[in-house]
Structures are given as structure tokens and as C-alpha cells.
Amino acid sequence: MSITESVKSAVGLAETSATRQEMSEARLPIQYRDSCAHLLIPLNRCRQAEYYLPWKCENERHTYEKCQYDEFKKRVAKMDELRAAKDGARSN
Template structure:
């Protein structure tokens, strides 16, 4: 009897370990630098989610589930923290790309301002 219980427990542990590994691989694929754009929301998805035009950018694919979570949890500040962090990181990364592009353009002009 103990041998059967031990075998069942071992198979449950193996199944749980496989699930954790699959989740880790999926998370790694989603959050590699530059891969967030791969899952970009389509115009149709943004329209259905009723995103304001100002928020329809390359991070909209993260904003849609964040807003859904916010509505489901009545905008509780302690909820949806993972979704919010992912969205804010995407926004920050996009900002850093814009700054780098502006620096590159400024260097090409010899340091002159554009205005």
C-alpha cells in the first residue's frame, strides 16, 4: 500500500514539475526583449476593447488584459499587479527606444536641436 501511494505521489510531483517548466518556457518566450511586439493587438481587438486612440500602441496587447482585470476586480489597487507591471515595463522600454532614436538623430545633426 505504501509503495502505491509513493508511486502516485511521485507521478503527481513529476506532472507538477512539467507544468512549472512549461509555464517558465512560455513566460520566457513572452518577455524576451523585443518579443512583446510579436503579440501586438490588432486594430479590431483594440476597437473591441474600446481603447482610447492615445493608448493604441505596441503595448496595447498588454493593456487589454490589464483593463479587463481592473474591471473584474473593481480597480482594487492590490489586484492585477502582474499585468500592470508588464504593461508599465513595456511602456518604459518603448520610451527608452524613443530616447535612443532621438539621441541617434541628434548625433547625426551634429548635436543641433530640432526646434
């Protein structure tokens, strides 16, 4: 494991199953190219196929939102861990 991979895993930004090439081909904006991008690609395809009807693609949307929520919880836990290591001192 390289230094970059170890830092990403420590922060909770592990590699996604979607490659950079796949994300580029799917025309995902940069801010959405995270660890849940592999779920966003089929969601966007479904949305386009179903003309963005809100009651369509519910399973894909809920799966993507669950992934985003889990990633948020990981970031919060990591931040709490870092604060505890600094005796509760804030970084700003």
C-alpha cells in the first residue's frame, strides 16, 4: 500500500469501483467524483432514460444517498477522532 492509498483509507476516501475514465465518460462534474460515483453513474443514466421523473429510479437514488450518508458519517467520526487527539482543540 502506497502512502497515498494509506492516507486516503485513513481519511475515508478509499478507491471507488468507478475509474477516472468511467467518470469522465459519464461526464460527472468534478465535485461528484467521490467514493459513491460508481452509484451515481447508473442513477444519472436512469434519470435520463426516465426523463427525470421523481418517482422513477427510486432504488438507485436511495442507494446513492445512503452511500453519501455513510461517507459523511465516516468523515465526522474521523474529525471527532482528530479533535480528541488534539484534546478538543479546533483547527480554526
